[in-house]
Amino acid sequence: MIIILLALTALGLVVVWGLGYLMRSDYFRIRDVLVAEGIKDNFSYLKGRNIFSIDLNKESQYISNLYPVYKKIQLIRLLPDRIYINFAKRQALAYVRLYRDFCVDKDLMLFDPVDNIGRENLPIIVGLETKIHGPKSGRKYVIKELALAVALIRQINNNKALKNYNFKIIDVRKPDIVLLILENGPEIRMSQSNTESRVNLLATLFIQSKGALNNIKYIDLRFKDPVIKLKDAK
Incomplete structure (x- = not known):
């Protein structure tokens, strides 16, 4: 028993010395x-x-x-003397127009636009000037209207019939x-509830009206039909 205790003590001392060496060694x-x-x-x-x-x-x-x-x-350790920092970009879903434009992702995080983001292909969310005060990049805004717009954009992007519009x-x-x-197309009006079912209905209408969308002024989906x-039309 004494031998085992001595062995464990010696092992502990070796471990402590080893850790100390790792922490002190150039x-x-x-x-x-x-x-x-x-x-x-360069994170110097x-x-x-x-x-x-x-x-x-x-x-x-x-x-x-x-x-x-x-x-x-x-951050990843590359032994013995290097650190690698890996950056995963946020995926911008849209711009939010406030006193200037911010990007927003699926997590409702606002962040500054970057040059190669493909600005011309992103929708712009408007109407939040009175809902978001003093917006700051890097902050999450759990605002009902912003969450609604982001959810609607995601539903459109996931719909095969609509994602290319x-x-x-x-x-x-x-x-x-x-x-x-819609660019070169009708204005779409819908209520703020049950947006997923209304997006599916809109997709059906777009399929049926393919080639004739330029003749439509607006589509109103707020009602039963x-x-x-x-x-x-007059």
């Missing part, structure tokens, strides 16, 4: 920080620190606050109606 001091292409910061503040002394989760959160345009940031504006200004402005107004 061999494990960070010399390089590798980042993805396009990231301007990490250099010179012991690679095992860094709390990877804490540093990831810190860098995420600096770069809210990225959904996830992961260019919806330019999603207007949630009024409390009882959503307006969808859709109302279609032609441009030349």
